Amino acid sequence: MKDIIVLKDLEQIKAISQQYRLDIIEAFDAKPKTAKQIAEMLDEPHGRVNYHIKILEKVGIIELVQEVTKYGVVEKYYCPVAYKIIIDSSAVTLDDEMSDSISNVAVAFFEGISRDFYESVQYYAGPISRKVSHFADYFLTDSEAKELNENISKLIDSYLSDKEEPREGAQRHSLATMVFAMPDKE
Numbered sequence: 001m002k003d004i005i006v007l008k009d010l011e012q013i014k015a016i017s018q019q020y021r022l023d024i025i026e027a028f029d030a031k032p033k034t035a036k037q038i039a040e041m042l043d044e045p046h047g048r049v050n051y052h053i054k055i056l057e058k059v060g061i062i063e064l065v066q067e068v069t070k071y072g073v074v075e076k077y078y079c080p081v082a083y084k085i086i087i088d089s090s091a092v093t094l095d096d097e098m099s100d101s102i103s104n105v106a107v108a109f110f111e112g113i114s115r116d117f118y119e120s121v122q123y124y125a126g127p128i129s130r131k132v133s134h135f136a137d138y139f140l141t142d143s144e145a146k147e148l149n150e151n152i153s154k155l156i157d158s159y160l161s162d163k164e165e166p167r168e169g170a171q172r173h174s175l176a177t178m179v180f181a182m183p184d185k186e
Contacts, residue, residue: 001030005061005082010101012059013087017104019111021052025061025080026112032065032077053078061085106180113176126171136182149179 007013016022027038035050042049056062057078066077087102140148156175163170 001079002082004084004086005080007061007085007087009059010097012061013101013105015055015059015061016085017101017108018052019108021056022108022112024049024052024056025085028062028078028080030080030083032079034075034077036075110178113174116174120174145179145181149177152177152179 007016016025023042024038027033027041033041035053036046038044038053039046039049053062057064061081062078063081064076065079068075068077087105156177160175166172
């Protein structure tokens with residue numbers, strides 16, 4: 001599995017512009033699984049999950065990694081092609097359809113982050129370790145915003161590189177960063 005896949009193709013971007021498909025990708029936990037296993041994890045119908053896995057496979061976001069025959073039935077194991085998905089909008093022509101697809105992906109990612117945050121607030125009973133930082137009303141060029149995001153990502157990747165497996169005294173956390181332009185306040 002690669003570290004990163006950079007999406008530049010409209011069909012790939014459209015494929016991940018639904019929260020449901022992002023949920024499927026996250027359910028793999030970087031380990032090969034069958035559509036049936038994912039369906040059980042998500043408490044969804046096998047046929048529905050299998051349909052969406054096929055779409056993600058067709059555009060190269062998920063790949064078939066193994067076929068195992070058990071009792072005459074072929075089980076197909078899939079896995080995401082990379083640990084991280086990045087959309088490079090600078091490498092594509094931003095027509096209305098592409099802009100809409102990128103916006104849908106951003107909303108889908110944010111919905112997943114919001115869901116994780118609300119579940120943490122609602123169900124986590126341990127000591128509070130939620131830290132929220134918000135910086136608003138700074139004026140950046142597109143290249144400055146891109147540089148800021150890249151630097152934040154490098155810092156996070158460096159810090160978290162050896163913290164991907166459970167260990168004693170550590171509990172699961174989620175971290176999200178966003179750098180986005182705001183409309184003028186006029």
